[in-house]
Amino acid sequence: MSRLLARILADPSACRGLEAAQWTALVTAARAESLLGSLAFRLEGEPGLPAKVVQILEAARWDSEQARTQALWEAEMARRALAGTGAPVILLKGTAIVAAGLDAGRGRSIGDLDILVPHERLDDVQRSLLEAGWEWVKEDSYDDLYYRRWMHELPPLIHRTRDRMIDVHHTILPPTARPRPDAAALIAASVALESGLRTLSPEDMVVHSAAHLFADGDLAGGLRNLWDIDRMLREFAARDPGFWPRLAERARLHQLRPTVARALRLARALYATPVDPALAGRPRLSDRFFEARLLARNGWGQPTRRALRFAFYLRSHWMRMPPLMLARHLWTKATR
Amino acid sequence: MGDAMSEQSSKEGGVLANPTRRTVLALGAAAASTVVTIRPALAQTAGSVMNCQIPVPGPQHSGQYIAADGSLVAPGTPGSFAPPARPITGEEAKTLLRGGFTPNGMDSQSAQAYANYIRRLQSGMSGFTCYASLQLPR
Amino acid sequence: MRHALNVAIGPVSFRVGSAWRSPVAALAGLYRDYPAPADEVCDFTVRLEPEKPWRRWLRPSVAIHGDYMLPDAAPLSLAHGLLAAEMGMNLQMALGQKRFLLLHAATVERGGRAVILTGESGAGKSTLAALLGERGWRLMGDEFALLDCESGMLHPFPRAISLKNGSIEVMRKVAGEGRLGPVLEGTPKGTIRHLKPRPEAIARMTEPARPALILFPRFGADRAMRPVGAAEVFVRLTQASTNYVALASRGFDSLSGLVATCPAMAIDYPDADTAISLVEALFRELPQ
Amino acid sequence: MAGPIYAADGPGAIRAVPLDGLVALFHRPSGMTHIVAPPAPQILEALQEGPADARTLLARIAAVYEIGEGSAEAIEARLAELEEAGLVRRA
Numbered sequence: 001m002s003r004l005l006a007r008i009l010a011d012p013s014a015c016r017g018l019e020a021a022q023w024t025a026l027v028t029a030a031r032a033e034s035l036l037g038s039l040a041f042r043l044e045g046e047p048g049l050p051a052k053v054v055q056i057l058e059a060a061r062w063d064s065e066q067a068r069t070q071a072l073w074e075a076e077m078a079r080r081a082l083a084g085t086g087a088p089v090i091l092l093k094g095t096a097i098v099a100a101g102l103d104a105g106r107g108r109s110i111g112d113l114d115i116l117v118p119h120e121r122l123d124d125v126q127r128s129l130l131e132a133g134w135e136w137v138k139e140d141s142y143d144d145l146y147y148r149r150w151m152h153e154l155p156p157l158i159h160r161t162r163d164r165m166i167d168v169h170h171t172i173l174p175p176t177a178r179p180r181p182d183a184a185a186l187i188a189a190s191v192a193l194e195s196g197l198r199t200l201s202p203e204d205m206v207v208h209s210a211a212h213l214f215a216d217g218d219l220a221g222g223l224r225n226l227w228d229i230d231r232m233l234r235e236f237a238a239r240d241p242g243f244w245p246r247l248a249e250r251a252r253l254h255q256l257r258p259t260v261a262r263a264l265r266l267a268r269a270l271y272a273t274p275v276d277p278a279l280a281g282r283p284r285l286s287d288r289f290f291e292a293r294l295l296a297r298n299g300w301g302q303p304t305r306r307a308l309r310f311a312f313y314l315r316s317h318w319m320r321m322p323p324l325m326l327a328r329h330l331w332t333k334a335t336r
Numbered sequence: 337m338g339d340a341m342s343e344q345s346s347k348e349g350g351v352l353a354n355p356t357r358r359t360v361l362a363l364g365a366a367a368a369s370t371v372v373t374i375r376p377a378l379a380q381t382a383g384s385v386m387n388c389q390i391p392v393p394g395p396q397h398s399g400q401y402i403a404a405d406g407s408l409v410a411p412g413t414p415g416s417f418a419p420p421a422r423p424i425t426g427e428e429a430k431t432l433l434r435g436g437f438t439p440n441g442m443d444s445q446s447a448q449a450y451a452n453y454i455r456r457l458q459s460g461m462s463g464f465t466c467y468a469s470l471q472l473p474r
Numbered sequence: 475m476r477h478a479l480n481v482a483i484g485p486v487s488f489r490v491g492s493a494w495r496s497p498v499a500a501l502a503g504l505y506r507d508y509p510a511p512a513d514e515v516c517d518f519t520v521r522l523e524p525e526k527p528w529r530r531w532l533r534p535s536v537a538i539h540g541d542y543m544l545p546d547a548a549p550l551s552l553a554h555g556l557l558a559a560e561m562g563m564n565l566q567m568a569l570g571q572k573r574f575l576l577l578h579a580a581t582v583e584r585g586g587r588a589v590i591l592t593g594e595s596g597a598g599k600s601t602l603a604a605l606l607g608e609r610g611w612r613l614m615g616d617e618f619a620l621l622d623c624e625s626g627m628l629h630p631f632p633r634a635i636s637l638k639n640g641s642i643e644v645m646r647k648v649a650g651e652g653r654l655g656p657v658l659e660g661t662p663k664g665t666i667r668h669l670k671p672r673p674e675a676i677a678r679m680t681e682p683a684r685p686a687l688i689l690f691p692r693f694g695a696d697r698a699m700r701p702v703g704a705a706e707v708f709v710r711l712t713q714a715s716t717n718y719v720a721l722a723s724r725g726f727d728s729l730s731g732l733v734a735t736c737p738a739m740a741i742d743y744p745d746a747d748t749a750i751s752l753v754e755a756l757f758r759e760l761p762q
Numbered sequence: 763m764a765g766p767i768y769a770a771d772g773p774g775a776i777r778a779v780p781l782d783g784l785v786a787l788f789h790r791p792s793g794m795t796h797i798v799a800p801p802a803p804q805i806l807e808a809l810q811e812g813p814a815d816a817r818t819l820l821a822r823i824a825a826v827y828e829i830g831e832g833s834a835e836a837i838e839a840r841l842a843e844l845e846e847a848g849l850v851r852r853a
Binding site for chain 3: 020023024027028031032050052053055056058059060062063065066069300301302
């Protein structure tokens with residue numbers, strides 16, 4: 001069912017002629033992949049939808065509108081809390097996408113607030129957030145040490161009255177990952193929004209999305225992340241003919257050229273995204289596995305392809321940590 | 337209630353307080369709170385939607401003991417209590433938090449410590465949604 | 475999934491899938507008289523499945539999954555599969571309903587005007603609504619009231635009423651054995667039996683009504699009533715709603731509209747007859 | 763000594779419905795609902811004239827209302843609460 005979902009997102013007219021049971025399955029798969037809001041905006045105005053589908057999609061659009069308000073408000077609260085530090089505050093992921101008014105933000109579900117700040121300002125930022133009502137989610141010295149040493153972000157904080165989490169990053173991949181993105185360059189190229197908050201440059205947003213899709217997890221929620229990439233590539237390329245060469249240049253700078261290339265190939269395969277063939281490179285056999293993993297969900301919303309999922313889960317740990325460190329991490333988790 | 341309300345009800349922005357000149361306004365004591373924010377409630381539906389449980393402590397901290405104030409401490413710390421043998425059910429948690437009967441198999445002091453642990457749960461921790469759903473409004 | 479059934483309750487439809495036959499069979503029995511949404515798209519999907527693959531056979535336990543899930547939900551035993559299906563549907567409503575403002579309340583209707591009965595669980599509103607449903611009122615729902623954000627109308631959600639412990643015998647005497655579902659013993663909420671609403675309530679399940687009166691019933695105290703102020707009603711209803719905050723301005727507008735137009739009373743009652751006479755009296759006093 | 767200067771969102775950011783003595787506010791930028799008691803609505807109203815500190819706000823309010831008991835400190839405390847709720851911000 002995920003394949004049909006991807007096809008309809010890419011080409012809404014592909015939904016014509018679906019039967020009731022297929023619609024129910026499509027809605028369920030879209031919910032499971034956090035793509036119902038995006039689907040709802042893609043199908044807005046599509047003729048001949050069943051009345052029930054019209055209602056479900058309309059409610060999904062309202063819901064994503066509310067998600068957008070909440071995300072922007074949380075960003076504004078962080079801006080107010082951090083105004084005194086003078087540090088640049090760069091929005092990442094979903095909040096950045098909606099704050100920049102990008103097409104990818106239409107209907108997008110948004111979870112935690114993710115921000116990027118310069119590494120040397122982490123202590124100031126942390127102090128100001130704690131003063132403004134954010135609290136550590138868990139008090140645990142091992143976790144704290146683990147984050148400080150091995151992670152690209154502070155341990156998660158949650159606001160005590162608004163119950164919203166914030167992830168404060170100082171770069172976009174853990175220091176243990178093999179690619180080493182240039183955090184200073186990310187910050188230097190960032191773009192100011194009217195509010196004073198910032199987003200990454202368009203090219204860096206795509207690079208970050210690609211890094212996040214592959215390196216920072218086991219591809220859970222990958223279909224949604226790839227949809228972000230599809231929308232951004234289309235929008236940025238249409239806006240600016242210099243986009244593709246700059247994307248290639250930034251991908252190289254952040255040591256993420258193969259990652260970006262793979263994201264481009266997958267976007268092209270699943271969402272028919274027009275991509276720069278030189279940057280995308282030649283298809284690789286392993287692309288098949290990634291494609292299958294991204295589509296591993298049925299019309300009941302159940303995950304499928306258990307073995308493939310597990311392989312990707314192992315891979316995510318492998319990529320984040322060198323083997324010795326991984327062993328030490330799993331040992332500590334198991335024995336404390 | 338009806339009529340007076342509906343006349344006033346749909347004022348957009350601007351005239352918040354509908355003031356008549358020289359209405360007496362008490363500013364109140366500095367400590368008196370005047371803002372209540374409506375927060376999401378799974379509240380009263382708890383019983384009808386779920387049958388939840390709270391692991392004490394959560395899986396990430398298994399093996400740790402619970403101090404009287406609900407914080408987690410190393411096993412065997414004086415004045416602390418061993419975790420319960422099984423997760424606390426939503427129904428039991430409700431009773432515990434009200435300070436009512438002690439569920440079977442618990443003594444009252446450890447029950448108090450568990451209740452304090454549950455009160456300290458925060459979003460993102462195991463059992464939090466269960467706890468949040470038990471917060472009956474007052 | 476191996477076993478599946480579509481169920482429509484009022485304006486909402488569910489697709490319930492199960493790894494076992496028995497929960498779906500029990501559900502089909504209970505909802506036999508409801509119009510079947512065979513060829514309709516369903517709003518929500520519920521999955522009753524084993525937590526771990528081997529739990530399908532070995533000490534089977536039913537995990538409640540679906541479009542919307544709660545991480546802390548504990549599985550139920552297969553003998554309580556019907557209850558799991560019901561909880562699964564309620565969970566979708568509580569977490570996923572965005573078309574209507576969802577109030578945790580029972581609703582009854584007469585002459586096109588609806589009475590909302592709300593309050594904490596255990597206040598007796600479910601049984602009270604079920605009794606009113608046997609005495610000339612149309613039962614719109616015993617658990618959820620659906621307030622339409624555009625029209626301000628209430629939509630019925632007349633699912634089978636879940637009777638607990640003592641109220642089972644009370645309702646069996648009034649409604650008879652024929653409309654009762656199987657006895658579920660030893661559930662987390664005690665003994666449970668479901669009661670099918672009267673045929674008229676089911677036949678009119680897509681017909682909305684205008685809200686006319688809000689009541690906060692409380693069982694167990696001496697007969698008493700007091701008007702409830704607008705601010706208190708507003709706050710209590712936000713807390714009785716699972717989606718008030720999620721609906722944002724639509725929730726605010728429809729709830730403030732409801733509070734502005736409906737009088738609200740708290741009623742205390744020592745027994746069912748007193749409660750019914752209080753409801754009847756207050757309803758008669760409403761301006762036409 | 764002048765305290766901090768506060769500002770509120772412009773008109774249209776808030777929808778207000780009186781509820782016997784209290785006011786329910788829907789704050790559009792946050793999507794949140796607040797129930798507020800006097801003098802919070804009056805402070806928000808007075809801020810519509812422009813950013814101000816507690817002392818200036820007290821003067822603005824006193825031009826419209828007979829001030830009962832209370833002082834600029836009370837206004838200061840209310841402002842802190844309104845700031846935490848996101849209804850006012852430091853200018």
